[in-house]
Amino acid sequence: MDEVLSEQEQVRREKLARLRQAGIDPYPARSQRSHTIAQARQLFERGELAGDTVLALVGRLRTVRVMGKSSFAHIEDGSGRVQIYLRHEEVGPQAYELFTDWLDIGDFVGVQGTMFRTRTGEVTLRVQKLTVLSKALHPLPDKWHGLKDVETRYRQRYLDLIANPEVREIFVTRARIVRALRGYLDSQGFLEVETPILQPIYGGAAARPFITHHHQLHQDLYLRISDELYLKRLIIGGYERVYEIGRDFRNEGVSFKHNPEFTQLEFYEAYADYHDIMRRVEEMIAFVADEVLGRRQLVYQGHEIDLSPPWRRLPLRQAILEATGIDFQAYPDAPALAAVMRDRLGMQPDPRSNRGKLIDSLLGTHVEPNLIQPTFIVDYPREISPLAKASPDNPGLVERFEYFIGGMEMGNAFSELNDPLEQRERFLEQGRALEAGDEEAHPVDEDYVRALSHGMPPTGGFGTGIDRLTMLFTDKASIREVILFPHLRSRE
């Protein structure tokens, strides 16, 4: 493998070789650390360090200022940054030469010394001993402008994290959101479970799956598109409250709010209906806001949003009527609805769409972008909701809601269909759609129907995208900003 090295890489390789010639291991296994940088600063600033206390700190060199026989630099560890100060007469000629000639910005070092304050007041470690912990062979991005190239930021996220501290914050916030969700659900008696990612039949959402293969079993398997059908089997099994936070995979287009793999929270609650779930969801999200932000108001893409319950509940029919003037109840079949969408709105609906899909596209194009404040859109068409219980007063609708914040769909829920015979009928309807070319229709899942036929209590279920919640809480317009390693096309 003939690597073409840039000038700067060549220089660093030469420094590496010189370190080794001098008997210095540029990649030692062991390091000495008495405090994190944040701890050291705190102790010093509180006056809790005797002036002669020697601390051992570690970190990456981020800036270097050599001024003849003394030098300043900043090192950074996971907790923060601190300035270090080296004097030739204090560290000796060998260590001083190591610092000025063989080390570079980006290298990891260990330093031992005492804390003091410079004339300008900056807390600084006066170095007595300096060691190399890891030599970097590639230069860091510009110290002042950082790393801006979006493609490099995603492909080499570590550089993004090094150069752009605010990016590090995003993923701290993401972890806190997940922790808060767990905290809420655990406190409410939910059991966290893990269900299969490799599934013999996919289901629980309208999406094309990724397909893989088990060689020994000679069996095609699907990466799950949702956790739903397994979690409901656990309700059947007698757990009354279960949840799972995990990765789902959908073989669909990539966009600012879609990544092929994404993280979803789903929970299922026996003896709850979709009204109960709405109350729980608004309570849960408000709890997350309290935990993560310390308040229930946030700004998303310039919109001030208040997450305080109760959230608005708006029937889908009314939402579409208000936004478009079209009452979908007045159009009992797909061709009639498609015609009015064309004539009145100038839309060009896919002629293969069923009525439910047409209604859903009206929601997506004319309603969703304007749902800035938290809103539950309730009562969806039956034909796009094969796992939801029918509405008692309107057989064409189901007890389902989606919730929207900041113009984005954040999650989906319903009173779960627990009539096994009706469930089989719904699957058969889906099967016909699948055969007719709807690649996102559900396949028939007889094993799930059998599970239902052993009896599932009335149950409410809910799913929400962790990635989109993180977008909301970090004010990011693109899902790639909240996924550490978003999917990108391979190079070559």
Add this chain to the structure above:
RNA sequence: GGGCCGCUAGCUCAACUGGCAGAGCAACGGACUCUUAAUCCGUGGGUUGGGGGUUCGACUCCCUCGCGGCUCACCA
């Protein structure tokens, strides 16, 4: 998949109507014992995303391929 925009030194960006590819940071050499985007003097560094074409001459115009961004379609 369609449309638009972009890709120039390790990083951030320039380069007029087609006329010698440049700056700052980083790097290298030198000066400098309280600097902090250190400063000062000097030096090197380019397949201008890949390939092809037009032209006396291409970063610039044309074709094509790759990757990315935005957007539409699609997508709970």
